[in-house]
Amino acid sequence: MDKESKNIETIIRVMSAFMGIRLIKQVLCTILLIFGVEEKRIIAKLKVSPNTVSKYANLLNSGRLSELFEDNLYRPKSKLEDYRDEIMTELDKNPAHTLREAAVIIEKITGLKRSIPQVRNFLKKTVIVR
Numbered sequence: 317m318d319k320e321s322k323n324i325e326t327i328i329r330v331m332s333a334f335m336g337i338r339l340i341k342q343v344l345c346t347i348l349l350i351f352g353v354e355e356k357r358i359i360a361k362l363k364v365s366p367n368t369v370s371k372y373a374n375l376l377n378s379g380r381l382s383e384l385f386e387d388n389l390y391r392p393k394s395k396l397e398d399y400r401d402e403i404m405t406e407l408d409k410n411p412a413h414t415l416r417e418a419a420v421i422i423e424k425i426t427g428l429k430r431s432i433p434q435v436r437n438f439l440k441k442t443v444i445v446r
Contacts, residue, residue, distance in 0.1 A: 324361050342384055345372050396438050399426045404442060415439075 317325075324344070331340045341362050348358045355369045375384050396403065402425055412418035419435045422428065430438070 321361060339385075342372070345369060346376060346381065346384065349373050349376055394434075394438060395428055396422065396426065396430065399428075400442060402426075 327344065328337070328340055331343075335343075341364055345358055345362055345364060345368070348362075349355075349369075349372060355366070355373065358364070358369050359366055372384060375381055399422075403422055406421055406425055407418065410421070412421055415432045415435050418439065419430055419432060422430060422435060422438075
């Protein structure tokens with residue numbers, strides 16, 4: 317591995333303590349494009365697709381760089397979200413002592429059968445959001 321690749325690896329390792337690898341590669345790619353590094357070298361050093369680098373270059377050249385850092389990842393929404401208020405109202409009235417009991421209550425209210433880990437994740441998110 318050449319010195320330049322080692323430096324990039326070090327930068328990625330340090331930055332990963334603060335942000336995700338996707339964002340790190342976006343930032344590094346953008347910086348390298350601004351400094352005029354050839355797209356082929358960026359592709360090789362960051363291990364990203366040519367389409368990605370071209371997209372970033374086009375956004376940079378058209379002055380739409382802010383679009384690059386918008387969070388547009390697809391995150392499917394749980395069907396339980398549609399019943400959040402009803403579920404929480406019922407659990408406030410009749411608290412479940414176990415996750416299995418909570419799963420039974422949720423199934424009665426929604427008709428949606430969920431595993432124990434799914435119920436745990438839903439309740440954790442719900443309690444944090446509330």
